[in-house]
Amino acid sequence: MMNSVTRKAGVVAATAFGVLLTSGGFGTAVFAQSGLPEGFKKGDLAPEPSADMVEAGKRVYFTKCVWCHGVDGAGDGPGADRLWPRPRNFNQGTFKIRHTASGELPLFDAKKPVPGQNDLFETVTHGLPGSAMPPWEGILSEEQRLQVLSFVTTQLVKDRKFTDKQSETQTVLQLADLKPKPATDESKKRGSELIVEKKCVECHGMEGRGDGNAFNLKDDWGFSIQPANWHKCWNFRGSRQDPYNVANIFRTFSTGVNGTPMPSFADSTSVDERWDIANFVNSLCERNALGEPLPIDPLTDKPKINFVIPSDMVEGEIPSDIDAEPWQKAPRRYVAMGGQITHKPRNFVNRIDDIWVRSLYNDKSIVYLLEWDDRTKSVAEGKLPWGPTQVNIDIKEQEPKTGESGSIAANQNNYAVYNDAIAIETPVKWKELPAPIKPRYLFGTNEQFPVDIVKWEADGSIRAFKGTGWDKDFEERDNYEETLKVLKGEWKNGRWYVMIERPLGNKKDQDYDEDTFFEVGQYIPTVFFAWDGHNGDAGRKMAVSAFYYTFMNPPVPQETYIYPVVIAFGVVLLEGWVLTRRANKKKGKTL
Amino acid sequence: MKALMSLGALVGVLGLLLLGGMIFDVVPSNTVRLIEGYMPMQMLFEVGCYVLGFAGLSYMLNAMGMALPRFWQGIGFWVFLMMYLKFRVYPPIPFSVRAMYGTVGLVTVFMWVSANEEDWKKFKQPILNVLDAQTGMNRLLRYMYLVLLPILIGGFSFNAMMPKSEEPIELRTVHPAPPASTKVHGKTYTLQTSQSPYRVNPEGKYDQEYSNANIVEQGMGRLMKPNANPWDEKNQGYLKYVREGGEIFFQNCHFCHGDNLNGRGLHAFAFNPIPANFTDPGTIAQLQETFIFWRVAKGGIGLPNEGFPWASVMPPWEQHLTVDEIWKVILFEYWHTGYYPRTWD
Numbered sequence: 001m002m003n004s005v006t007r008k009a010g011v012v013a014a015t016a017f018g019v020l021l022t023s024g025g026f027g028t029a030v031f032a033q034s035g036l037p038e039g040f041k042k043g044d045l046a047p048e049p050s051a052d053m054v055e056a057g058k059r060v061y062f063t064k065c066v067w068c069h070g071v072d073g074a075g076d077g078p079g080a081d082r083l084w085p086r087p088r089n090f091n092q093g094t095f096k097i098r099h100t101a102s103g104e105l106p107l108f109d110a111k112k113p114v115p116g117q118n119d120l121f122e123t124v125t126h127g128l129p130g131s132a133m134p135p136w137e138g139i140l141s142e143e144q145r146l147q148v149l150s151f152v153t154t155q156l157v158k159d160r161k162f163t164d165k166q167s168e169t170q171t172v173l174q175l176a177d178l179k180p181k182p183a184t185d186e187s188k189k190r191g192s193e194l195i196v197e198k199k200c201v202e203c204h205g206m207e208g209r210g211d212g213n214a215f216n217l218k219d220d221w222g223f224s225i226q227p228a229n230w231h232k233c234w235n236f237r238g239s240r241q242d243p244y245n246v247a248n249i250f251r252t253f254s255t256g257v258n259g260t261p262m263p264s265f266a267d268s269t270s271v272d273e274r275w276d277i278a279n280f281v282n283s284l285c286e287r288n289a290l291g292e293p294l295p296i297d298p299l300t301d302k303p304k305i306n307f308v309i310p311s312d313m314v315e316g317e318i319p320s321d322i323d324a325e326p327w328q329k330a331p332r333r334y335v336a337m338g339g340q341i342t343h344k345p346r347n348f349v350n351r352i353d354d355i356w357v358r359s360l361y362n363d364k365s366i367v368y369l370l371e372w373d374d375r376t377k378s379v380a381e382g383k384l385p386w387g388p389t390q391v392n393i394d395i396k397e398q399e400p401k402t403g404e405s406g407s408i409a410a411n412q413n414n415y416a417v418y419n420d421a422i423a424i425e426t427p428v429k430w431k432e433l434p435a436p437i438k439p440r441y442l443f444g445t446n447e448q449f450p451v452d453i454v455k456w457e458a459d460g461s462i463r464a465f466k467g468t469g470w471d472k473d474f475e476e477r478d479n480y481e482e483t484l485k486v487l488k489g490e491w492k493n494g495r496w497y498v499m500i501e502r503p504l505g506n507k508k509d510q511d512y513d514e515d516t517f518f519e520v521g522q523y524i525p526t527v528f529f530a531w532d533g534h535n536g537d538a539g540r541k542m543a544v545s546a547f548y549y550t551f552m553n554p555p556v557p558q559e560t561y562i563y564p565v566v567i568a569f570g571v572v573l574l575e576g577w578v579l580t581r582r583a584n585k586k587k588g589k590t591l
Numbered sequence: 592m593k594a595l596m597s598l599g600a601l602v603g604v605l606g607l608l609l610l611g612g613m614i615f616d617v618v619p620s621n622t623v624r625l626i627e628g629y630m631p632m633q634m635l636f637e638v639g640c641y642v643l644g645f646a647g648l649s650y651m652l653n654a655m656g657m658a659l660p661r662f663w664q665g666i667g668f669w670v671f672l673m674m675y676l677k678f679r680v681y682p683p684i685p686f687s688v689r690a691m692y693g694t695v696g697l698v699t700v701f702m703w704v705s706a707n708e709e710d711w712k713k714f715k716q717p718i719l720n721v722l723d724a725q726t727g728m729n730r731l732l733r734y735m736y737l738v739l740l741p742i743l744i745g746g747f748s749f750n751a752m753m754p755k756s757e758e759p760i761e762l763r764t765v766h767p768a769p770p771a772s773t774k775v776h777g778k779t780y781t782l783q784t785s786q787s788p789y790r791v792n793p794e795g796k797y798d799q800e801y802s803n804a805n806i807v808e809q810g811m812g813r814l815m816k817p818n819a820n821p822w823d824e825k826n827q828g829y830l831k832y833v834r835e836g837g838e839i840f841f842q843n844c845h846f847c848h849g850d851n852l853n854g855r856g857l858h859a860f861a862f863n864p865i866p867a868n869f870t871d872p873g874t875i876a877q878l879q880e881t882f883i884f885w886r887v888a889k890g891g892i893g894l895p896n897e898g899f900p901w902a903s904v905m906p907p908w909e910q911h912l913t914v915d916e917i918w919k920v921i922l923f924e925y926w927h928t929g930y931y932p933r934t935w936d
Contacts, residue, residue, distance in 0.1 A: 067841040079841030300860035338861030546863035551756040568745030
């Protein structure tokens with residue numbers, strides 16, 4: 001991708017437009033000769049789609065789209081209120097992901113389903129990751145996608161007209177002609193300086209976790225929204241199912257996000273600067289230990305999941321410093337989190353959608369390092385109105401009515417603040433569970449199959465409970481809490497770093513009927529729960545993971561080195577036997 | 592005949608190039624997509640095409656005097672099969688299953704190359720040649736095998752013996768046997784005799800034919816029939832209830848089962864196993880409406896033991912919905928996927 005030609009092009013572009021640059025400060029206009037922002041060209045409005053297309057599109061719309069976007073396309077279908085981000089209100093013609101200049105209508109031509117030249121078609125094709133809008137490719141045919149867009153753009157966009165030459169212009173970002181600048185250290189460094197200079201960090205946060213201005217941002221319709229977290233590029237609405245592609249970031253940064261406070265930076269930055277910023281933002285997205293993009297699961301458009309959390313052996317003390325070598329070497333696992341939507345109160349809008357987990361163990365204890373992005377540090381003020389063991393607490397589930405005081409839209413960013421928290425759940429006596437029976441993922445099954453829950457809260461407390469069912473309050477565990485240790489509990493720039501140490505378990509010091517005993521080389525079912533205090537999360541209103549497995553890597557047994565050598569030697573003998581036999585047979589024949 | 596074979600060869604080569612291109616990312620890996628619900632048919636069709644293509648190719652090469660030895664044909668085909676299973680099929684098949692298919696494939700290849708005495712001789716010849724080592728090349732090969740085989744097999748066994756942490760496989764019954772009856776909100780429903788109260792015609796009579804005539808059309812997109820829009824204000828009976836069911840679905844169910852009922856909802860990525868895909872012909876299309884009623888009302892917590900209760904986050908919907916709402920959601924699910932519920936007889 002980054003060959004010398006593009007590099008040369010980048011250098012040429014940089015020198016050419018470097019002349020036009022003054023200090024490069026915020027608000028400095030950078031215009032190409034034509035008077036348009038650099039990288040843009042005037043485009044023509046597309047012709048109106050045929051009446052047949054519109055009519056056919058209506059049929060698609062009322063089968064598939066109406067449920068969220070509503071009968072009049074006002075983004076108020078039956079599903080709307082329990083979604084955050086909310087479905088688009090088409091009436092105003094405000095669309096987020098475009099190649100056109102800020103404030104303009106997106107590209108749409110019912111006869112031209114060409115990537116890069118048809119924004120709305122690409123949105124329907126690839127969906128909007130991080131929202132409920134799915135990719136419709138493979139579900140609707142290309143023709144059907146164009147039909148439904150013909151209907152939406154002519155019938156449901158009511159305040160503007162896609163074909164009105166008087167009021168509409170098209171100033172199109174020529175993304176295909178702008179070759180990406182190689183993501184060199186120099187380019188990324190310049191980008192990291194520019195995001196401060198251009199004040200990106202004011203909303204997106206010092207580390208780009210979207211924690212800069214998490215509470216005051218509203219969209220054009222007055223609904224709360226949040227700045228993007230640059231570390232989860234697979235949730236970028238404009239990622240087009242290609243999250244690590246720097247061109248998508250360049251496009252969003254160049255054209256802005258209509259209907260939100262995200263402006264276009266086309267007028268205030270040169271193309272070269274925009275590539276630097278895009279390269280830097282792209283470099284922040286989570287990568288594996290080798291710095292490669294995470295593999296993305298094509299079925300979910302999220303990172304692929306490995307359900308085994310390996311724990312490496314450490315001699316002596318387990319360090320509490322994340323930069324220490326054993327932690328740096330320990331493999332990280334992506335643990336996906338969904339809303340708890342099984343029992344009331346259901347959490348339709350969970351704001352914690354993943355946790356990164358690492359683990360180490362020594363001869364006495366096992367330590368989990370949990371890192372997750374949370375835009376706000378939430379610690380409840382004063383005493384909580386319920387006890388730590390209470391599960392059945394007075395937290396209401398929202399009715400699905402937009403505009404009413406109980407709705408999610410009315411409450412978002414406006415909840416009573418509780419503690420951020422995280423919990424690890426493991427079954428007690430997991431080794432003795434008869435084959436088909438496992439405790440349920442949510443707080444265990446019953447007295448016979450209980451679970452061991454260790455919960456840390458943002459007020460610094462760590463507690464151990466016994467769970468005996470989703471609707472049962474927790475039970476206290478004798479003195480287990482004294483054996484637990486919080487090695488770290490720090491919130492920094494939109495991310496929690498929590499390190500929890502617990503004993504491996506032995507019959508002398510712990511209670512076999514209440515505590516999970518960890519054994520080397522065994523798969524120990526493990527579930528994670530997370531609460532975001534500013535989302536009003538408490539009790540069962542939380543984010544949950546599926547069942548994962550903690551696996552403490554055993555030391556390599558000696559046989560591993562001996563047997564293969566024996567086998568190889570056996571093969572040599574076998575070879576000799578085959579050759580001799582063949583030779584004898586041939587001799588017998590010829591003689 | 593020759594023209595036909597040439598065509599076959601062309602198809603085969605093009606297909607192979609496309610497949611290779613998709614595997615090595617020369618062309619986008621979704622150039623030819625596997626379409627949900629039709630995957631097994633599509634795969635069989637594809638493999639059939641390749642076999643035809645190979646036959647054509649082999650015929651062409653023969654005609655041009657560049658025939659590939661039977662030995663390499665056999666090995667080549669088997670390798671192709673393994674590659675196809677590994678790289679083409681998504682979601683990926685576990686290694687153990689691929690190993691089974693590979694073994695079956697190997698047996699097939701052996702049957703093919705040993706179909707008659709002459710073929711079998713031709714097949715063995717290269718192996719015997721290396722064993723006899725009459726030429727310099729073969730001697731070199733023989734020494735290479737002598738050294739490489741023990742190293743390879745030793746290496747494999749070392750790999751196999753290294754402690755690994757792969758996710759344990761857990762088997763579960765997808766459609767556990769239903770009970771005879773189920774009690775929801777204090778009322779007992781006998782599964783064999785209960786009926787959806789909303790599968791009714793505009794006159795309010797239970798009418799399976801009427802409702803079946805108004806479901807969405809099968810085929811790409813699964814769109815509603817042009818004159819059967821559930822959002823039409825004038826609707827009475829079935830279609831009115833479909834709309835009400837849809838409203839409930841999009842306030843409660845789509846978070847997991849997805850906007851297109853294909854199990855790809857907003858929260859689906861976090862769960863294991865992923866939520867049921869109703870557009871797949873193996874789910875609701877195979878089941879009775881009352882079976883779905885039981886599953887929806889009782890959820891994952893109400894699964895019998897063979898269904899492994901611990902793995903499902905499906906809510907017991909009797910906690911959230913009324914009996915009427917459950918029936919309406921089910922009505923909507925069949926409408927939206929275009930399937931008929933199975934009947935008991």
